[in-house]
Amino acid sequence: MTSPFRIDASLLADGKAISICTCGLSKKFPYCDGTHKLARQELPGKLYTYSEDGSTVLTVTDDPTVPPSDTQTPPAVGGQG
Numbered sequence: 334m335t336s337p338f339r340i341d342a343s344l345l346a347d348g349k350a351i352s353i354c355t356c357g358l359s360k361k362f363p364y365c366d367g368t369h370k371l372a373r374q375e376l377p378g379k380l381y382t383y384s385e386d387g388s389t390v391l392t393v394t395d396d397p398t399v400p401p402s403d404t405q406t407p408p409a410v411g412g413q414g
């Protein structure tokens with residue numbers, strides 16, 4: 334997931350909406366600081382590491398927690414009728 338989880342202001346005592354980081358890249362964790370925008374191009378089933386300032390992708394590897402079948406492109410639908 335590369336977008337924050339937003340908690341509506343009406344649900345919070347102080348009336349201020351907050352965004353919770355779901356990407357793990359925020360320097361204000363657990364709050365989103367917008368750094369997730371760097372991860373928009375990430376592919377499913379891959380793990381990315383970034384430079385300290387987040388400006389550069391250092392490595393891209395297979396995510397060992399994702400079964401190989403979950404990283405393949407699904408077959409096309411239709412075309413037989």
Ligand code: FES
Binds near residue numbers: 335338356357358370
């Ligand atoms: S969701 Fe992680 S920085 Fe925004």
